[in-house]
Amino acid sequence: MTAQLVIDVFLSARRHGLIGKGAIIHTDQGSQYASVDYRRLLYIGGFRQSMSRRGNCYDNAQAESFFSRFKAELVENGIFESVEQARSEVFSYIEGYYNRIRLHSGLGYKSPMEFEKQLEIKNIRSRESFVS
Secondary structure, three states, rough: OOOHHHHHHHHHHHOOOOOOOOOEEEEEHHHHHHHHHHHHHHHHHOOEEOOOOOOOOOHHHHHHHHHHHHHHHHHOOOOOOOOOOOHHHHHHHHHHOOOOOEEEHOOEEEOOOHHHHHHHHHHHHHHHHHHO
């Protein structure tokens, strides 16, 4: 991966309104993220750069976990016929499966939908007991 690639992706995300001014941009210590051009782009744009510490895999554990599952469950066994098919499959995986149905160890091996439903029930009961 080159510095120009991460610069182009960052600029595209900015153009599409996906990154707000003043955001903290977290990366690993790859040479593309430590490049003068990338760091200058962040500084001039009013962004703060955050990097994982050397040898500390837990700094970015959530993203690493997601991408390991993403690769194993979607990408490794599939070859996309077009960019549009890839976009569609990625969207379906994230929005239709990962964020709704897939069991997550961080949620006690519940799906996000199940976890949120149980949390909502718990909050309702808590409010009811507070009122009574």
